[in-house]
Amino acid sequence: MMIDMVFTTADMDAYRRDGYVVVPSLFDVEETELLQRAAKEDRALDDNAFGRADGAGGSVRLSLWNHPGDDVYGMFARSRRVVESVGQLLEDEPYHYHSKMIMKQAVTGGAWEWHQDYGYWYENGVLTPNLCSVFIAVDPATRANGCMQVLKASHHMGRLTHVKIGDQTGADPERVAAAVERMELVYVEMAPGDALFFHPNTLHRSDQNRSPNDRWALICCYNARSNSPYKEARHPSYTPISVVEDDAIKQVGLKRFAGETAFMSSAHRATSDRLSG
Numbered sequence: 001m002m003i004d005m006v007f008t009t010a011d012m013d014a015y016r017r018d019g020y021v022v023v024p025s026l027f028d029v030e031e032t033e034l035l036q037r038a039a040k041e042d043r044a045l046d047d048n049a050f051g052r053a054d055g056a057g058g059s060v061r062l063s064l065w066n067h068p069g070d071d072v073y074g075m076f077a078r079s080r081r082v083v084e085s086v087g088q089l090l091e092d093e094p095y096h097y098h099s100k101m102i103m104k105q106a107v108t109g110g111a112w113e114w115h116q117d118y119g120y121w122y123e124n125g126v127l128t129p130n131l132c133s134v135f136i137a138v139d140p141a142t143r144a145n146g147c148m149q150v151l152k153a154s155h156h157m158g159r160l161t162h163v164k165i166g167d168q169t170g171a172d173p174e175r176v177a178a179a180v181e182r183m184e185l186v187y188v189e190m191a192p193g194d195a196l197f198f199h200p201n202t203l204h205r206s207d208q209n210r211s212p213n214d215r216w217a218l219i220c221c222y223n224a225r226s227n228s229p230y231k232e233a234r235h236p237s238y239t240p241i242s243v244v245e246d247d248a249i250k251q252v253g254l255k256r257f258a259g260e261t262a263f264m265s266s267a268h269r270a271t272s273d274r275l276s277g
């Protein structure tokens with residue numbers, strides 16, 4: 001696959017130094033509205049959602065699928081601008097590892113404990129942390145409704161031991177406490193359509209949502225082709241991404257709302273069983 005340069009050298013340096021980079025307005029207003037509408041009106045997404053207790057009396061809701069389909073979510077995950085950006089960060093061909101809709105609802109939305117995504121994915125036979133997650137804000141994400149928090153440069157610690165906290169798997173609380181004392185905690189406030197690219201060893205969490213506003217997000221996760229897991233696990237081995245041109249989001253979204261009834265693609269439906277991250 002040809003990888004075009006999407007990130008500047010400064011973006012790449014920031015990602016390597018800090019473990020994340022934010023791209024404001026990666027998606028325009030029309031694309032973002034299509035994503036919001038698709039997600040909020042999607043019964044199948046809702047039916048497939050499951051909860052994860054946060055250890056503090058709340059529960060986070062999410063829906064997860066392994067292969068991107070031909071629906072609006074698939075167009076985001078397969079869009080050239082995302083796939084090529086990730087390819088640049090991975091310095092390898094990215095493949096889709098899974099996507100999830102985080103449905104952090106108004107008033108009752110639960111928290112996420114401090115964790116590293118590679119804390120989970122290591123267990124799936126993935127040998128190196130050469131993966132990347134792209135958090136795309138569906139709703140505005142603010143401190144009030146539980147935006148993402150990242151610990152800047154925490155990916156340099158490498159993978160931490162993870163332990164059960166509620167229904168979630170969190171990073172070793174003693175190490176996290178020491179890291180929080182020494183590293184900068186950043187509240188990543190985002191407008192719909194902004195994208196946060198983050199390294200799988202970046203420690204991140206988010207608060208419960210006690211505000212009257214939802215905080216939904218689409219997170220698309222990618223692995224490097226050369227890092228395909230050595231054993232079968234809950235997320236796929238290397239599968240080439242059928243990359244779509246950037247205008248595909250609008251084409252598919254507008255078609256969807258021009259009267260199509262079957263929204264969730266069969267590929268999406270088939271794999272959105274109760275998988276966990």
Ligand SMILES: O=C(O)CCC(=O)C(=O)O
Pocket residue numbers: 100102112117146147148204205206217219277
């Ligand atoms: O949505 C959030 O606040 C965090 C989600 C997350 O960390 C995850 O899905 O691994």
